[in-house]
Amino acid sequence: MPIGHSPNADGLDFNQLSDPSQATALELDNFEEQLPTRQLLKITPGPSADEQYDRLAGIFRPVFSQIAANAKDRDLNRVLPFEQVGLLNRERFGALRLPVADGGYGARLSDVFRLLIELSEADSHVGQLWRAHIAFVENVLALDDEALRTKWIARIAAGQIIGNAYTERGGNALGTLNTAASLVDGRWVVDGEKYYCTGTIFADWTTVAVSHPELAGRQIAVVSTQRSGVKILDDWDGFGQGLTGTGTTEFRQVPVDCFMPQQTNDSEAAIFQLVLMAVQAGIARAALNDLRRAVQSRTRIFTTGTGVPVYQEPQVLQLVGEVSAESFAADSVVIGAVLEVEAALGDPGLNDEERYAVCELAANRAQTVVQPLAIGVTSKIFDGLGASSTRSGCNLDRHWRNARTIATHNPAIYKARIVGDYEINGVQPQRLSVTGEDSTHRA
Structure with missing residues (x-):
């Protein structure tokens, strides 16, 4: 039996067509024997001898x-x-x-x-x-x-x-927080409710963005998730990334372990974004893996093709090549941006504002490029597989759903403008503030 035509490793059958008249029979004896492919590309981009x-x-x-x-x-x-x-x-x-x-x-x-x-x-x-x-x-x-x-x-x-509890779902005015730290019986405690608390349901501690009666601006309190006053809900209902614990966390008189100094790390906002870009690059890889396995195992062919097995079909091979290139590009852009941040953190010639700007610009450039690549890859894989690949049991749509969900973050639409404003007008990225309601809005 030719290489790659064993049953699919995931138990998926991509050979079922919604319209059998679109397929022609091809005897397995007609398949040319294939030699195993030697994987010459590195698993991850970067220095070769490391x-x-x-x-x-x-x-x-x-x-x-x-x-x-x-x-x-x-x-x-x-x-x-x-x-x-x-x-x-x-x-x-x-x-x-x-x-x-x-x-x-x-x-x-x-x-x-x-x-x-x-x-x-x-x-x-x-x-x-x-x-x-x-x-x-x-x-x-x-x-x-x-x-x-x-x-x-x-x-x-x-x-x-450590988890995260920075964002409030609504009801707070722009630039303010309803979640607050207060002094009770000589000890600081936190009260309030947060949403988008990615990872907190799995964490021992969580950072909480709070207002402070003695300090201006957003402060970061760290509390234990094991306290009785902490309630973590798995109520994230997005159509993608549903298992990240990105839901509600409630705080009722929760003791503060410590407050983190402000502007401890000028790369924090960039790292938050670059983690999402790394996840996008990983999703693109996973989609390529599923596409590769499905094409290798597919035996059905279309009369509108060239009459050769799918794993030799020129247009399918071109599509797989495009997906592979786009996945590789996503990897490379992410790592390139991270190396830029890494260099900025170690550069004594940069002041705090310059270091923040370098990190933010690197992350924003990466986000502008990587997200369309990941969304494109996760959509394109279906073109090489046909209607059977859309069955819910295959769950191939998870790649697109997850990539599309991540691509909405913080929000992504503004990133290219920020980079362009810097390139043309020298306007540096602004430090992260607090999301809130627009008090000037009129229905």
């Missing part, structure tokens, strides 16, 4: 493989990936960036993102839920307060995970 990344990948790729095994079914049946987060935490994925002397892996920022792309290829939900944690770790590494830095490094090294 022992550090190879060492890290050797630790986590077996875990990624376990996570990938049932990703399609988890998405189809809405099963939150608690077990998969546990597998990663057993290897202390969240401690990647910590110095080896502090119990971490000593990974570069680019190492983290290359691994994140691979993880998101296995399951995009699991990749995204680390978003706040990855940004928080960078904040910790940049802390000047040595006691606070030591406390959080010890917690992260022990495998504790």
